[in-house]
Amino acid sequence: MHLTKTQNQTAPTIKxxxxxxxxxxxxxxxxHCVRDLTTMENLLGIEFDDARREQxxxxxxxxxxxxxxxxxxxxxxxxxxxxxxxKQSFPSVxxxxxxxxxxxxxxxxxxxxxxxxxxxxxxxxxxxxxxxTCAMYCRHCTRKRRVGDIDSxxxxxxxxxxxxxxxxxxxxxxxxxxxxxxxxxSDEYLDWILTELDAIDHVEVVxxxxxxxxxxPYRITDxxxxxxxxxxxxxxxxxxxxxxxLTSSSRRALAKLADAxxxxxxxxVLLAGINDCPRIMKSxxxxxxxxxxxxxxxxxxxxxxxxxxxxTPVGKxxxxxxxxxxxxxxxxxxxxxxxxxxxxGKIPVMPHYLISWxxxxxxxxxxxxxxxxxxEPDSYEPVFCDRNCAECDLQLELDDSVEHTSIGIEGLLADxxxxxxxxxxxxxRHNRRSNDA
Numbered sequence: 001m002h003l004t005k006t007q008n009q010t011a012p013t014i015k016x017x018x019x020x021x022x023x024x025x026x027x028x029x030x031x032h033c034v035r036d037l038t039t040m041e042n043l044l045g046i047e048f049d050d051a052r053r054e055q056x057x058x059x060x061x062x063x064x065x066x067x068x069x070x071x072x073x074x075x076x077x078x079x080x081x082x083x084x085x086x087k088q089s090f091p092s093v094x095x096x097x098x099x100x101x102x103x104x105x106x107x108x109x110x111x112x113x114x115x116x117x118x119x120x121x122x123x124x125x126x127x128x129x130x131x132x133t134c135a136m137y138c139r140h141c142t143r144k145r146r147v148g149d150i151d152s153x154x155x156x157x158x159x160x161x162x163x164x165x166x167x168x169x170x171x172x173x174x175x176x177x178x179x180x181x182x183x184x185x186s187d188e189y190l191d192w193i194l195t196e197l198d199a200i201d202h203v204e205v206v207x208x209x210x211x212x213x214x215x216x217p218y219r220i221t222d223x224x225x226x227x228x229x230x231x232x233x234x235x236x237x238x239x240x241x242x243x244x245x246l247t248s249s250s251r252r253a254l255a256k257l258a259d260a261x262x263x264x265x266x267x268x269v270l271l272a273g274i275n276d277c278p279r280i281m282k283s284x285x286x287x288x289x290x291x292x293x294x295x296x297x298x299x300x301x302x303x304x305x306x307x308x309x310x311x312t313p314v315g316k317x318x319x320x321x322x323x324x325x326x327x328x329x330x331x332x333x334x335x336x337x338x339x340x341x342x343x344x345g346k347i348p349v350m351p352h353y354l355i356s357w358x359x360x361x362x363x364x365x366x367x368x369x370x371x372x373x374x375x376e377p378d379s380y381e382p383v384f385c386d387r388n389c390a391e392c393d394l395q396l397e398l399d400d401s402v403e404h405t406s407i408g409i410e411g412l413l414a415d416x417x418x419x420x421x422x423x424x425x426x427x428x429r430h431n432r433r434s435n436d437a
Contacts, residue, residue, distance in 0.1 A: 033066045044072075055096075082273070084241070088274060089137075106303040132179060176208075194230075198231055208234065209236075214240050268334065297337055
């Protein structure tokens with residue numbers, strides 16, 4: 001690492017930056033993000049040699065640094081070279097190694113953008129970039145091209161153009177708000193965006209992607225939660241990559257969101273030297289589900305510029321998933337995906353459990369290596385379908401069931417039902433009435 005510990009005993013600690021009340025103020029945290037090497041050295045009590053300092057500065061000039069005091073306080077100064085907090089937040093000289101396979105926009109989000117801020121890749125859902133501001137600049141960010149670019153911060157008219165596109169595109173039923181980080185917007189501004197989306201009848205669900213529970217948990221205030229509660233159905237996905245990020249403060253933030261009835265998911269990125277270890281990932285998913293967060297995706301690291309040192313072979317991700325399936329609860333296992341270059345979308349890459357098959361039998365293996373078979377039905381007659389869905393009288397019934405239809409004794413007790421008696425169909429007396437008539 002080429003650093004020395006400073007001997008100045010009067011150097012401030014990170015928490016000395018603020019009084020306790022200010023430390024828990026998310027706006028104070030954002031205003032005091034660490035963006036330069038000198039502040040970093042002073043707060044951590046370290047000193048880089050001149051050559052290394054020059055290399056770090058060249059990286060910062062290309063890919064800016066910004067670390068919340070909260071996240072910086074989690075750094076293990078005694079183990080900087082291997083510390084997952086430090087490596088996710090502090091620039092590496094390896095970021096300047098732009099390989100031939102690196103791309104500025106590997107996922108073609110800009111090319112699949114019908115209006116600024118909207119990426120419409122999948123038929124029924126859109127990505128809506130409503131903010132260009134993050135609490136912290138993650139070193140593995142797939143949108144490094146946007147970090148620190150003040151010219152690309154969406155204004156209110158651009159946000160309205162995105163909302164208008166969603167309103168006019170009726171196949172869109174799912175909107176994912178991302179950025180940047182939507183929770184870096186003010187409460188009132190976020191409330192306005194959600195209210196506009198609520199008014200669009202074909203939008204069934206809104207999702208928000210945020211890393212604030214990880215790097216700025218104090219952002220999850222009671223006022224923010226009360227605003228979010230007004231806009232159900234709302235889902236939130238966050239981004240924990242390592243068990244050490246599950247602190248008491250982050251758990252409190254997650255509990256507030258879960259108690260508000262908001263389903264929580266997590267999207268981790270597989271990062272070399274940070275979480276590319278089956279034991280680390282198992283610990284992470286266990287801590288997540290204990291905080292009522294469902295592990296959702298495990299991403300292969302994208303081909304963005306300067307990320308080659310973070311990438312693992314795909315086989316490492318398969319190994320990690322193999323270490324989870326069958327070895328822990330099914331809802332602890334994320335789906336391992338590659339977000340394909342050129343806008344190909346998320347492609348699941350999971351272990352193979354189907355070994356072979358014939359016309360009436362499949363051969364499977366389980367997590368222990370046990371090989372077994374499953375017998376297919378001898379005769380399967382599918383319902384004939386003429387593809388005329390509008391006039392289908394088969395099993396295509398998609399409307400909600402009617403709950404208030406009364407049956408049996410329930411009908412006799414219900415005030416809304418005029419039934420006064422139940423008569424068996426073979427009642428002889430009633431049959432005589434019918435015959436006499």
